[in-house]
Amino acid sequence: MDLELSDDQFELRDNIRAVLDGACPPAVVRAVYEETGTSDELWAQMTELYWPALGIAESDGGLGMGFVEIALLAEELGRAAVPGPLLAVVSQFIPMLAEAGASGLLAEVATGARVGSLAYAERGRWGPDAVATVAVQDGDGWSLTGRKQAVLGGVHADSFAVVARADSGDLGAFLVARDDLVVVAPEVIDPGLGLADLVLENVSATVLLAPDADVAGSLERVTQQAAVAMALHTVGACRRIFEVTLEYAKVREQYDKVIGSFQALKHRFADMFLSVERANAVGYYAALAIAENDPARAEAAHIAKAAAGDCQRLLVQDGLQLHGGIGYTWENDLHFLLKRAKAGDALCGSRAFHRAALADVLGLVPETAS
Amino acid sequence: MKLRFDESVEAFRSEFLEWLAVNRPPAEEIDADPPRSSAYVPRWAAAFTRRMFDDGWLVPGWPPERGGRNAGAIETLVYLEELNRAGVPRTTNPQGLGIIAPSLFDYGTDEQIEKYAMPLLRGETSACLGMSEPDAGSDLANLKTRAVRDGDNFIINGQKVWTSGANYADFCFLFCRTDPDVPKHQGISIILLPMDTPGVTVRPLTEIVAPDFPDLNEVFLDDVILPVENLVGDLNNGWRMANGSLAHERSMVWLMGVMGMESAMTELLAAAPGLLADLGPQERALAVDEIAGLHIDTVAARCLGYRGFARFVRTGSAPEQSLMKLYSTEARQQLARFAAELLGPDSLRTGTGRHGEAGSLEAYFTTFGTTISAGSSEIQRNIIAERVLGLPRG
Numbered sequence: 001m002d003l004e005l006s007d008d009q010f011e012l013r014d015n016i017r018a019v020l021d022g023a024c025p026p027a028v029v030r031a032v033y034e035e036t037g038t039s040d041e042l043w044a045q046m047t048e049l050y051w052p053a054l055g056i057a058e059s060d061g062g063l064g065m066g067f068v069e070i071a072l073l074a075e076e077l078g079r080a081a082v083p084g085p086l087l088a089v090v091s092q093f094i095p096m097l098a099e100a101g102a103s104g105l106l107a108e109v110a111t112g113a114r115v116g117s118l119a120y121a122e123r124g125r126w127g128p129d130a131v132a133t134v135a136v137q138d139g140d141g142w143s144l145t146g147r148k149q150a151v152l153g154g155v156h157a158d159s160f161a162v163v164a165r166a167d168s169g170d171l172g173a174f175l176v177a178r179d180d181l182v183v184v185a186p187e188v189i190d191p192g193l194g195l196a197d198l199v200l201e202n203v204s205a206t207v208l209l210a211p212d213a214d215v216a217g218s219l220e221r222v223t224q225q226a227a228v229a230m231a232l233h234t235v236g237a238c239r240r241i242f243e244v245t246l247e248y249a250k251v252r253e254q255y256d257k258v259i260g261s262f263q264a265l266k267h268r269f270a271d272m273f274l275s276v277e278r279a280n281a282v283g284y285y286a287a288l289a290i291a292e293n294d295p296a297r298a299e300a301a302h303i304a305k306a307a308a309g310d311c312q313r314l315l316v317q318d319g320l321q322l323h324g325g326i327g328y329t330w331e332n333d334l335h336f337l338l339k340r341a342k343a344g345d346a347l348c349g350s351r352a353f354h355r356a357a358l359a360d361v362l363g364l365v366p367e368t369a370s
Numbered sequence: 371m372k373l374r375f376d377e378s379v380e381a382f383r384s385e386f387l388e389w390l391a392v393n394r395p396p397a398e399e400i401d402a403d404p405p406r407s408s409a410y411v412p413r414w415a416a417a418f419t420r421r422m423f424d425d426g427w428l429v430p431g432w433p434p435e436r437g438g439r440n441a442g443a444i445e446t447l448v449y450l451e452e453l454n455r456a457g458v459p460r461t462t463n464p465q466g467l468g469i470i471a472p473s474l475f476d477y478g479t480d481e482q483i484e485k486y487a488m489p490l491l492r493g494e495t496s497a498c499l500g501m502s503e504p505d506a507g508s509d510l511a512n513l514k515t516r517a518v519r520d521g522d523n524f525i526i527n528g529q530k531v532w533t534s535g536a537n538y539a540d541f542c543f544l545f546c547r548t549d550p551d552v553p554k555h556q557g558i559s560i561i562l563l564p565m566d567t568p569g570v571t572v573r574p575l576t577e578i579v580a581p582d583f584p585d586l587n588e589v590f591l592d593d594v595i596l597p598v599e600n601l602v603g604d605l606n607n608g609w610r611m612a613n614g615s616l617a618h619e620r621s622m623v624w625l626m627g628v629m630g631m632e633s634a635m636t637e638l639l640a641a642a643p644g645l646l647a648d649l650g651p652q653e654r655a656l657a658v659d660e661i662a663g664l665h666i667d668t669v670a671a672r673c674l675g676y677r678g679f680a681r682f683v684r685t686g687s688a689p690e691q692s693l694m695k696l697y698s699t700e701a702r703q704q705l706a707r708f709a710a711e712l713l714g715p716d717s718l719r720t721g722t723g724r725h726g727e728a729g730s731l732e733a734y735f736t737t738f739g740t741t742i743s744a745g746s747s748e749i750q751r752n753i754i755a756e757r758v759l760g761l762p763r764g
């Protein structure tokens with residue numbers, strides 16, 4: 001087992017990082033927070049670079065890269081607290097379209113002509129049991145009714161892959177156009193996520209995955225990709241929090257010393273570093289398991305997202321605390337990263353959700369309780 | 371990134387497994403005379419060491435004349451994994467094989483290699499590491515045991531403590547102060563001390579568990595006379611060599627920690643359904659969550675270790691060694707702690723041997739050997755903060 005990035009993967013990461021350093025400095029994030037700007041120009045740059053196409057098969061008009069590369073992109077997007085729909089497109093919408101074999105749609109997504117997201121969570125819960133939105137067959141098509149919550153990139157999307165339940169009790173996935181449903185964008189602490197709630201009332205939809213027993217497996221594969229990408233996205237934000245806090249501890253002086261020379265803080269830095277490395281290592285292990293479709297992928301995905309949850313707990317806590325008063329201000333850029341890291345845990349299943357799911361995979365939950 | 375090894379590595383694995391199947395020490399012999407100290411070499415262990423030496427499986431990365439086969443780092447990793455998985459102790463004298471022999475190859479004279487290192491490799495002798503003293507623990511450079519030059523000899527006086535295996539070892543890799551007038555790191559030398567030299571007194575220290583099998587010792591040195599040819603490397607260069615010696619040990623110690631944790635986790639998962647069945651729903655939910663968390667730690671330890679190892683293979687250095695030491699020992703300790711909590715009153719039972727049975731409090735207490743020795747967890751955090759993260763020395 002080799003868990004280090006290859007030279008090509010390092011190069012891809014460095015390229016993405018260099019682009020984002022130029023195109024998405026904190027000022028761009030701030031503009032979105034303060035509603036003095038949007039992420040539109042950034043999105044245009046990213047589509048010019050074919051970033052939405054990275055993980056789409058070459059036969060569908062993409063660049064044919066694997067899931068490890070998507071994980072890299074997700075991490076870099078977190079590192080810069082990037083606003084806009086790219087994470088939703090590459091880690092949620094594309095995996096669903098690929099699962100559905102929707103070549104034509106994928107070709108449109110590759111060029112940026114179509115922007116979509118996955119509408120899965122309901123009533124604050126991620127997971128198949130939470131899906132109450134109903135799908136009813138209606139002539140050649142389907143009609144959907146229900147409410148979806150916290151759709152990533154939803155305010156930017158023109159299309160949604162909506163997961164809904166048929167009469168049979170089986171889940172299916174359906175494509176719905178933005179104009180056919182009501183998009184509600186609540187005020188959230190990280191406006192860069194573009195979170196939206198969707199209200200569907202007898203909305204007409206075309207089928208992506210027809211409801212049957214096999215859809216559960218497809219959905220698992222898709223939601224694993226979403227969760228692992230969100231895990232690394234969270235870890236990306238955490239690593240940046242770590243770096244910024246470490247830099248600060250090397251220059252901020254109190255009692256005539258830099259604060260980083262106090263052992264009480266040194267040990268916290270060592271623990272923060274460990275937490276980031278730990279979450280990063282299991283994150284890429286999960287990404288690799290998905291890329292190679294290894295039987296361990298389900299277990300690894302739960303581990304990755306739970307470890308990212310551990311990581312954000314510590315890094316947000318200590319990152320803010322060790323900045324002192326300056327970290328408590330709106331003017332300082334730190335809070336973009338803190339908020340992104342916290343949001344990362346709230347989306348695609350929390351730390352608790354994935355620990356419980358892991359326990360289930362490990363056979364620790366008795367039949368009756370699961 | 372790859373989940374699996376190349377075919378050539380798998381071929382190496384198969385070759386070793388075939389050899390091991392034929393040559394592993396018989397379980398009855400191990401049970402009759404189990405490993406009991408860091409330097410006690412039972413007859414089966416000596417014979418096994420000799421077979422490994424002769425067939426190039428003792429230290430696969432070394433050349434054949436030193437009991438190896440010039441294998442690469444990845445092959446060595448696979449070799450250690452398989453030995454561990456088979457439950458076969460690689461050596462009953464880890465300090466000798468892992469630290470002292472390689473240090474002698476790096477710094478010793480040809481005569482020292484012939485007389486001290488080679489017999490270790492052939493299973494004929496064992497050795498102990500005399501570094502720590504009552505006033506020199508984490509601050510090892512503070513050691514005071516004095517070696518004074520007297521013609522062709524050194525005369526040595528002082529005391530060592532926590533010397534693992536000194537009660538069985540044939541010789542000691544002894545750290546002494548040879549120049550008291552320079553800064554403390556610059557006046558330390560290493561001298562080879564045969565344990566039967568007059569003036570050496572060994573007093574075993576009973577440990578926190580398994581009092582019948584003492585491994586730690588105090589070593590008193592009263593006017594011990596040793597010839598100058600027992601000096602290893604250059605005079606007053608001991609500190610630099612110490613860092614080199616310990617590096618030998620650290621490059622793959624993490625693997626033992628990880629594999630120990632994995633087997634403890636496997637045992638815990640096997641025992642869990644039975645133990646959980648007796649708990650009420652709320653207590654059970656708490657226990658299940660702990661197990662899930664510990665399982666994450668276990669998988670993370672392997673992922674971190676493998677990644678650090680891949681970096682080491684590619685770049686020849688892995689600054690995160692300290693990170694692995696810290697993580698693999700602390701995580702394993704937490705696993706042992708919870709396993710005992712889950713086991714309840716049965717965890718109180720003793721007599722399970724030096725390393726304790728899974729879930730026993732003896733097993734939990736034994737894990738402190740790993741978080742205290744070889745640079746305590748606190749020292750590892752200092753090292754990470756200062757040497758890896760570049761924070762200033764306080």
Ligand SMILES: Cc1cc2nc3c(=O)[nH]c(=O)nc-3n(C[C@H](O)[C@H](O)[C@H](O)COP(=O)(O)OP(=O)(O)OC[C@H]3O[C@@H](n4cnc5c(N)ncnc54)[C@H](O)[C@@H]3O)c2cc1C
Pocket residue numbers: 465498499500501502503504506507508509531532533534535586738739740742743744745746747748749752
């Ligand atoms: C099982 C076992 C086997 C051993 N085998 C050997 C052996 O074979 N040969 C040998 O020479 N030695 C051996 N040792 C000794 C071991 O190396 C020392 O115990 C270790 O270096 C710690 O020293 P100490 O016990 O004096 O503790 P101290 O150094 O007195 O430490 C006490 C506490 O203070 C903390 N502390 C100390 N300095 C700092 C600091 N700068 N910052 C923060 N915290 C600090 C420590 O982490 C620890 O928690 C062994 C020890 C054990 C437990």
